[in-house]
Amino acid sequence: MAPHGPAPSQADAPMQALEGQHWRTTTFRWLTAYAAIFSLAFMALIGLIEYSVTHAMERETDSGLRWQLRYFDARSDAELASAIALRLAHDSPHLNHYGLFSADGRYVAGDLDTLPGTLRLDAVEKMHDHARGENVTLNVDGSPSELRVMGEMRANGQRLVVARSLEDVGRVHGELVRALVIGGILCLGGSVLGGVLISMHQMRRVSAIRRATASVAAGNLSLRLPTEGRDELAMLAQLVNRMLDEVERLMAEVKMASDGIAHDLRTPLVRLRARLSNAGGEARARSPEELAAVIAGARAEIDGLLDRFTAMLRIAEIGSRQRRAAFADVDLRSLVADLYDLYEPLAEEKGIALETHLADVRLVAADRALLFEAFSNLLDNAVKFTPQGGVVRMSLEALAEGAAFSVADNGPGIPEEERALVLEQLYRGSRTRHLPGSGLGLGIVSAVMRLHDFTLAISGSNEGTVVRVDCWPHHR
Structure with missing residues (x-):
């Protein structure tokens, strides 16, 4: 038996090949680059600390020297050898070292048996405030040692060398170097491991998105991408889901329009054909007045069909969103006042009271002609379905977020289960199907609201309907 579901396409091959190689993902690459930069910065910081600490210890050693x-x-040349021996006897072992050498470099006293050949010697009468030591390796009691040395030329030509062991400085230096190397390796290794784990998590999310998109491409428009998290991937999935919502809505409208054309328009076409056939077969038996009435009725049927097609084309034009170029700042108070002036005579003729309540509201970015058409359809429906002696109320309220336009009537009302359906093309409410109309007026209103990103809500009861439009002041 063949497996169900869409076969993997060639476009899926790169993704399937990537799933087992997490180091090729963008997340892993960025994390690795960040880890390398962080590790280098960490090593540079430790290096700077090592340099500062060792040089501070050397400066402290120079101060002691x-x-x-x-x-x-303060000692005479004759007392110098005995002073050196006294210092060696009382100083801590392996810390301070001394050497006294003759003018020709021969050993005279102290535990240093070699005169550093490159050591710069100060004169004895100087205060040595600016003297700086040098790091050298000298023999101390026959064994080499790392020392910080400083020296002077005595008045009798002898050379005095004082030194301090760099064992503590070397120990600190070694610890800092180990911290630099080990810390750098741990930072880099931990970051690479974290990059692998995070990229594996991201790849699981990408795989879930790929499976969802493959199902959508196979025709399942009801499926949506997973939106877990609050990162860029989730934001992209949300945008794609909004696009899929719009695609599904448009596909549903196309199907509904096709069904409406196939079912709702079939009846008037059959009726028109029957009327014309009857008129043709009985042309000789009918009077000219009867034939004229048949032709007028056929013309009315055709006009009704043309009106339906015109309304559907109008909805398609509005839904294409090409009218946003005509957006401008619209004064809703002036627009609703014009509506009142247009429909007040019609309402008075039907014996309906038309009431208004208009507040000062902010301007909104909109297409004034489309808004006027949409609000006219709402008001026209209210006047059409309100019985004689009824009341239709138009109101414009100022809200913190924008403006709210509403039309309320005391007509037959719209059942709650039909309030979403009446916004679709060619649907007519169960309580108003006996009245003339195409079922496309509220479809046009819904399309205009979607174009403007306004919110349309229907409420009410069995004794009336309230249609409310929240007009948000979007920027152009």
Whole structure:
């Protein structure tokens, strides 16, 4: 038995190939790039800390070495060797080191047995305020050690070298370097792992969206994309869902229009054909006046059909949204006042009281001609279906969000289960089907409201209908 459902298309092949390779996703690539940048920034920060700490410790060491030189400057050349021995005896072992050398570089006293060849020596009479030590490797009691050294030239030509071990500085330096390397590796590895996990989650969402879009492409227009989360992918899915809502609505309208043409227009066409056939077969037996009446009736039937087609074309034109170019600032108060002036004589002729309540409202961006046509249809329906002696009320209210236009009558009303249906093309309410009409007036109103992004709501009871339009002040 063949499997159900659409076969995978060639367009799905790249997505299926991508699902098992998370490192090729945009999410993974961006996270990896961010991880690399973050790791480099982290390593640069640790490097800066290491540089600052080690140089601060070296400056502190230089300060101690300058103090040592000042201490020995207070001693005479003859006392220098004994002063060095005394310092070595009382100082902490392996911390401070000293060396005294003759003018020709031979060892005289101290635990340093080698004179650094590149060491710059200050004169003995200087205060050594600007002296800076140097990092060298010297033999201390026969073993090499990393030292920070500083020296001076004595008055008798001897060379005095004072030094301090860099063991603490090296230990701190090593710890910071280890933190730099290990921290950088952990940051990079953790970020790459996080990128893989997040990209796997994103790929699951993309796969769900792909399956939904494949089902929609196969004809299931009722399916919608998953919108979990609040990121860009969810926003895109919401936009696509809105597009699918509109596509489904348009497809339903096309189907409804086709069904309406097939069913609702069939009756008047059959009636027109029968009337003309009867008139043709009995032409000799009928008087000219009777034939003229038949022709007038046929003409009325044809005019009704033309009106229906014109209304459907009008709805299609409005639904195409090409009329937004004609939007301008519209004064709703003036528009509703013009409606009252137009329909007040008709209402008076039918014995209906037409009442208005108009508040000052903000201007709205709209097509004035289309709004006038839509509001005219609402008012025309109210006057048409209100019995003699009834009341039709038009009101324009100012709201915090915009303006609200409403038309209320005390006619037969619209059952709650039919209030959504009457906004569709060619549908006529069960309580008003005996009255003349095409069932397209509210369809035009609904199309105009969608064009303007206004909200249309129908309410009321068995003793009347209230149609309310919320007019939001959208920007052009």
